[in-house]
Amino acid sequence: MAQFFGPKGTRDMFPEDMAMREHLFTSWERTCKRFGFEKYDGPMFEHLDVFTQKSGDEIEKQLYAFEDKGGRKIALRPEMTPTLARMVAARAGALKRPVRWYSMPTLFRYERSQKGRLREFIQLNMDILGIADVTADAELIAAAIHVLLDLGLTSSDFKVHISSRVLLEELLCGVGVAKEMLPSIYALLDKKAKIPPEVFTTELSSIVSDVVLCNNITTVLTAQTLDEATSLVPDAPAVITMKRLLAMLDAYGIGDCIMFDIGIVRGLAYYTGIVFEVYDTNQEMRAIAGGGRYDKLVSQYGGPDTPAIGFAVGDVVLTDLLSEKKLLPTVPGRSRVFVATFERDEPFKAIAMTKLIRDAGISAENTLKLQAIGKQLNQAAAAGVKWTVIVGGDEEKEGLYMLREMQSGTEKKIPFALICDQVQRDSF
Amino acid sequence: MAQFFGPKGTRDMFPEDMAMREHLFTSWERTCKRFGFEKYDGPMFEHLDVFTQKSGDEIEKQLYAFEDKGGRKIALRPEMTPTLARMVAARAGALKRPVRWYSMPTLFRYERSQKGRLREFIQLNMDILGIADVTADAELIAAAIHVLLDLGLTSSDFKVHISSRVLLEELLCGVGVAKEMLPSIYALLDKKAKIPPEVFTTELSSIVSDVVLCNNITTVLTAQTLDEATSLVPDAPAVITMKRLLAMLDAYGIGDCIMFDIGIVRGLAYYTGIVFEVYDTNQEMRAIAGGGRYDKLVSQYGGPDTPAIGFAVGDVVLTDLLSEKKLLPTVPGRSRVFVATFERDEPFKAIAMTKLIRDAGISAENTLKLQAIGKQLNQAAAAGVKWTVIVGGDEEKEGLYMLREMQSGTEKKIPFALICDQVQRDSF
Numbered sequence: 036m037a038q039f040f041g042p043k044g045t046r047d048m049f050p051e052d053m054a055m056r057e058h059l060f061t062s063w064e065r066t067c068k069r070f071g072f073e074k075y076d077g078p079m080f081e082h083l084d085v086f087t088q089k090s091g092d093e094i095e096k097q098l099y100a101f102e103d104k105g106g107r108k109i110a111l112r113p114e115m116t117p118t119l120a121r122m123v124a125a126r127a128g129a130l131k132r133p134v135r136w137y138s139m140p141t142l143f144r145y146e147r148s149q150k151g152r153l154r155e156f157i158q159l160n161m162d163i164l165g166i167a168d169v170t171a172d173a174e175l176i177a178a179a180i181h182v183l184l185d186l187g188l189t190s191s192d193f194k195v196h197i198s199s200r201v202l203l204e205e206l207l208c209g210v211g212v213a214k215e216m217l218p219s220i221y222a223l224l225d226k227k228a229k230i231p232p233e234v235f236t237t238e239l240s241s242i243v244s245d246v247v248l249c250n251n252i253t254t255v256l257t258a259q260t261l262d263e264a265t266s267l268v269p270d271a272p273a274v275i276t277m278k279r280l281l282a283m284l285d286a287y288g289i290g291d292c293i294m295f296d297i298g299i300v301r302g303l304a305y306y307t308g309i310v311f312e313v314y315d316t317n318q319e320m321r322a323i324a325g326g327g328r329y330d331k332l333v334s335q336y337g338g339p340d341t342p343a344i345g346f347a348v349g350d351v352v353l354t355d356l357l358s359e360k361k362l363l364p365t366v367p368g369r370s371r372v373f374v375a376t377f378e379r380d381e382p383f384k385a386i387a388m389t390k391l392i393r394d395a396g397i398s399a400e401n402t403l404k405l406q407a408i409g410k411q412l413n414q415a416a417a418a419g420v421k422w423t424v425i426v427g428g429d430e431e432k433e434g435l436y437m438l439r440e441m442q443s444g445t446e447k448k449i450p451f452a453l454i455c456d457q458v459q460r461d462s463f
Numbered sequence: 464m465a466q467f468f469g470p471k472g473t474r475d476m477f478p479e480d481m482a483m484r485e486h487l488f489t490s491w492e493r494t495c496k497r498f499g500f501e502k503y504d505g506p507m508f509e510h511l512d513v514f515t516q517k518s519g520d521e522i523e524k525q526l527y528a529f530e531d532k533g534g535r536k537i538a539l540r541p542e543m544t545p546t547l548a549r550m551v552a553a554r555a556g557a558l559k560r561p562v563r564w565y566s567m568p569t570l571f572r573y574e575r576s577q578k579g580r581l582r583e584f585i586q587l588n589m590d591i592l593g594i595a596d597v598t599a600d601a602e603l604i605a606a607a608i609h610v611l612l613d614l615g616l617t618s619s620d621f622k623v624h625i626s627s628r629v630l631l632e633e634l635l636c637g638v639g640v641a642k643e644m645l646p647s648i649y650a651l652l653d654k655k656a657k658i659p660p661e662v663f664t665t666e667l668s669s670i671v672s673d674v675v676l677c678n679n680i681t682t683v684l685t686a687q688t689l690d691e692a693t694s695l696v697p698d699a700p701a702v703i704t705m706k707r708l709l710a711m712l713d714a715y716g717i718g719d720c721i722m723f724d725i726g727i728v729r730g731l732a733y734y735t736g737i738v739f740e741v742y743d744t745n746q747e748m749r750a751i752a753g754g755g756r757y758d759k760l761v762s763q764y765g766g767p768d769t770p771a772i773g774f775a776v777g778d779v780v781l782t783d784l785l786s787e788k789k790l791l792p793t794v795p796g797r798s799r800v801f802v803a804t805f806e807r808d809e810p811f812k813a814i815a816m817t818k819l820i821r822d823a824g825i826s827a828e829n830t831l832k833l834q835a836i837g838k839q840l841n842q843a844a845a846a847g848v849k850w851t852v853i854v855g856g857d858e859e860k861e862g863l864y865m866l867r868e869m870q871s872g873t874e875k876k877i878p879f880a881l882i883c884d885q886v887q888r889d890s891f
Binding site for chain 2: 068099133145336370386396
């Protein structure tokens with residue numbers, strides 16, 4: 036007999052795994068609704084050009100791409116933003132602004148699977164479209180932070196590292212960097228955290244020969260605070276925007292979750308303003324979440340110019356972090372009540388009692404096996420129920436039913452009319 | 464500029480579409496939990512042989528199948544049961560019996576898209592594994608019916624058509640049909656509803672030459688009730704099972720949703736006992752749901768012999784039916800409260816008020832545009848909010864805030880401490 040396995044980099048979600056995912060989902064939904072976002076979704080796959088339009092042909096390397104039976108080039112979605120941009124572009128005239136949308140897509144990337152990275156994973160995406168002011172950046176970053184706070188994480192567990200593409204460019208050009216040199220410097224900055232300082236210095240001097248300029252660039256790129264970073268170019272216009280953002284985030288009451296970090300570049304070419312990434316405080320894990328402003332994207336999909344900011348948080352690293360911080364819940368029992376029965380022919384009384392309890396909105400299951408009561412109680416314990424009701428016993432003649440609290444083993448005889456009341460309580 | 468569209472047979476779910484899907488999902492979750500089922504999920508794609516193991520190579524015709532970059536044959540899942548069987552087989556020893564599982568998978572079939580049938584759709588699947596007795600069939604059919612009842616449908620809107628593979632075989636063999644003739648008769652029965660009675664008779668006589676046998680088969684296959692169907696073979700053992708099932712469904716209080724229908728064959732070859740399909744009462748639409756017993760499947764995936772029964776209901780036909788019966792809800796507003804502000808420099812007061820309301824668990828959004836109050840109220844109306852709080856007005860000096868009930872336009876000045884209380888009510 037052949038054995039059958041799920042594909043590499045994917046997960047079988049057994050109920051105990053699924054309970055953790057549902058915990059995430061419930062929390063995500065709660066935060067998104069509290070922040071006034073509306074849910075959307077798109078197809079699990081798109082025409083290939085929807086993805087290459089945003090990320091260029093090189094994205095194809097990490098796509099599950101194929102031809103469908105009609106000869107169309109199709110790819111499983113590796114991210115949600117191209118679908119979002121396509122949908123907003125298609126209905127740009129009819130959508131009320133600002134668009135405040137969230138989605139919880141399953142995504143697919145053909146990558147080497149490793150800790151924190153799988154080939155199939157789920158993200159929460161939140162986006163605000165139609166607002167150019169940094170008020171939207173503040174609102175969105177506040178939402179991202181509350182997504183984490185709602186799960187029980189605190190400002191001592193994570194930090195949102197914030198920078199700005201515009202600010203970085205103004206600062207570098209302000210100290211004398213020529214525009215055509217920027218891409219090389221961004222690329223170097225992007226790997227700065229992974230290389231020793233002396234390698235950074237050597238590589239920088241191979242890009243920039245002038246020693247003074249080199250030193251000034253280093254001052255900008257190694258700054259620990261906004262004031263340090265802007266010390267050489269204090270009047271850069273984007274400094275004001277950044278300061279406004281930080282002040283608003285203070286008004287949202289989340290200043291302690293925030294740090295300025297000039298080193299945040301974000302790999303994707305399409306960001307146009309504020310960019311941010313969320314890391315665990317010890318920075319031992321991959322980024323938990325990331326986002327930024329992308330004001331040009333919707334127009335690239337045939338829509339009008341539409342300022343936009345968004346972020347995404349994946350389920351894999353986040354679940355690892357919650358597990359490390361012991362913030363994942365215990366797996367709940369699947370039913371609250373188990374209905375056992377002394378019936379030996381047909382379980383009609385068990386069925387009727389189960390119906391009564393379910394009709395009251397309480398989760399219940401009945402023994403599907405007419406076996407000895409002891410075995411039925413074992414079945415009830417395995418199902419993790421809180422209560423077992425036993426029907427078909429002698430006490431039924433007096434209109435009473437045996438109710439057993441499973442954890443303590445305490446049993447009481449309860450009148451029919453009080454059963455639902457009692458099982459909704461936590462104990463006798 | 465190129466235009467971008469979603470792939471054929473898929474849906475873009477804008478918030479108003481998504482609200483309908485979420486309505487389904489919320490109801491499905493509620494019923495599954497009330498019935499004591501646990502949620503699971505698997506990968507969106509499987510190795511191709513996971514699907515051909517159950518359905519044979521011909522299934523490949525309607526699959527989105529492709530090779531991944533590692534040369535593995537992969538297919539997007541067209542149904543959930545193969546994944547379920549693979550997962551149960553993999554952990555058969557550790558799973559508590561009965562397994563009571565549900566899932567809400569997105570599925571993919573490369574078919575001609577038409578009314579009620581898309582290439583990407585969603586199903587609710589519920590399965591009970593580990594119980595051979597018809598008690599499980601009754602429980603599962605009760606669950607299927609409550610899935611529909613919970614959405615507001617009634618027994619006058621739909622009927623569950625029930626038959627049994629075993630009963631049909633016993634009846635046909637009981638009147639004298641040879642075993643090797645059964646497949647041809649099943650195939651004819653499967654298309655019986657779509658052909659005129661005289662064509663049915665002609666085709667039957669081309670399979671069966673004996674006139675008496677032909678008449679007896681016709682008596683079985685055109686029966687309207689269980690008694691009629693079994694009149695020639697009253698002692699067929701499966702009659703007892705069917706009668707037990709119907710009696711239990713009465714105990715579940717859903718007898719009026721049920722009808723015996725000897726014509727239910729179900730296309731898939733793997734059913735081994737009770738089979739059922741749900742149709743709208745007028746039988747104008749495709750089947751709404753279907754299921755049956757499949758006792759051999761888990762062992763085909765390397766697991767132990769495991770009796771099993773399950774059903775699936777798709778979102779497409781069900782949504783059509785709910786729409787026709789006017790049982791779909793109106794789209795809710797995305798926030799309960801809109802925070803408008805007289806502030807002209809920075810919206811710090813608006814942010815603080817929004818935070819206050821959200822911290823009380825109430826959905827709120829603030830104006831992200833510091834524009835005239837009239838325009839902000841338009842924005843609030845477009846967002847569909849119930850209440851608008853206006854901050855930064857003169858009344859703030861007295862500790863009061865202007866609260867506007869959007870539908871009536873009524874405004875009142877409310878002390879800070881009472882704002883959350885008030886907005887949780889439906890009106891002043």
